Amino acid sequence: EAQVTQNPRYLITVTGKKLTVTCSQNMNHEYMSWYRQDPGLGLRQIYYSMNVEVTDKGDVPEGYKVSRKEKRNFPLILESPSPNQTSLYFCASSLDRQNIQYFGAGTRLSVL
Amino acid sequence: QQQVKQSPQSLIVQKGGISIINCAYENTAFDYFPWYQQFPGKGPALLIAIRPDVSEKKEGRFTISFNKSAKQFSLHIMDSQPGDSATYFCAASLNAGGTSYGKLTFGQGTILTVHP
Numbered sequence: 001e002a003q004v005t006q007n008p009r010y011l012i013t014v015t016g017k018k019l020t021v022t023c024s025q026n027m028n029h030e031y032m033s034w035y036r037q038d039p040g041l042g043l044r045q046i047y048y049s050m051n052v053e054v055t056d057k058g059d060v061p062e063g064y065k066v067s068r069k070e071k072r073n074f075p076l077i078l079e080s081p082s083p084n085q086t087s088l089y090f091c092a093s094s095l096d097r098q099n100i101q102y103f104g105a106g107t108r109l110s111v112l
Numbered sequence: 113q114q115q116v117k118q119s120p121q122s123l124i125v126q127k128g129g130i131s132i133i134n135c136a137y138e139n140t141a142f143d144y145f146p147w148y149q150q151f152p153g154k155g156p157a158l159l160i161a162i163r164p165d166v167s168e169k170k171e172g173r174f175t176i177s178f179n180k181s182a183k184q185f186s187l188h189i190m191d192s193q194p195g196d197s198a199t200y201f202c203a204a205s206l207n208a209g210g211t212s213y214g215k216l217t218f219g220q221g222t223i224l225t226v227h228p
Contacts, residue, residue, distance in 0.1 A: 004155075033215075033216075035218075040121070040220055040221075041220060042118070042201055042218040042219050042220040042221045043156070043201060043218040043221075044218070045215065045216065045217075048215060058215070059217075090155050090156070092155075100146075100158050100161075101158070101216065102157075103155030103156050103157065104155050105153070105154060105155050106153075106154075106155055
């Protein structure tokens with residue numbers, strides 16, 4: 001089954017404690033992206049990657065890091081989480097220029 | 113800077129009615145306009161999409177109307193059903209090329225509730 005898998009689905013942490021949210025896709029997609037979803041703001045892109053070792057900032061990259069060492073994986077790293085990073089996070093991937101992005105089920109993060 | 117503005121924030125419709133959600137964009141370089149549907153606890157999923165060379169696209173009960181000169185596009189859901197209750201996001205994508213490939217800019221979202 002074609003899918004984008006995020007882990008964990010729910011995470012509660014404390015300010016300053018480094019965390020990683022994993023994302024994996026089994027569709028051999030080149031393009032992957034991370035979004036955060038906040039009420040009234042829609043989905044905002046954090047980082048995206050066009051291929052292995054190629055990443056770029058989205059609209060709200062501050063406080064986040066990503067890496068793309070393998071085509072299928074695109075982890076999101078919060079080196080020192082802060083309460084304003086409490087949000088619902090989505091990973092997405094797409095094959096080509098048609099921009100049909102397939103989203104994971106989301107990771108709800110709470111930073112206390 | 114919100115490049116895609118969506119309205120209304122929430123919408124309540126009776127079963128069988130027409131749901132209309134509107135979006136306006138600023139960047140004339142956008143060349144792909146998808147709508148995504150999101151059910152509670154799920155990620156968004158592509159519903160329907162349009163490119164600016166056509167003014168309307170219909171798939172079943174869902175229609176996108178596109179007005180290039182006004183820089184607006186809208187989603188119409190005909191014969192709305194309770195199962196259509198979800199959050200709907202419009203989006204826009206820049207021309208491919210360089211580092212802009214596949215970058216989607218989303219609207220704020222509309223929570224649609226269809227009452228039986």
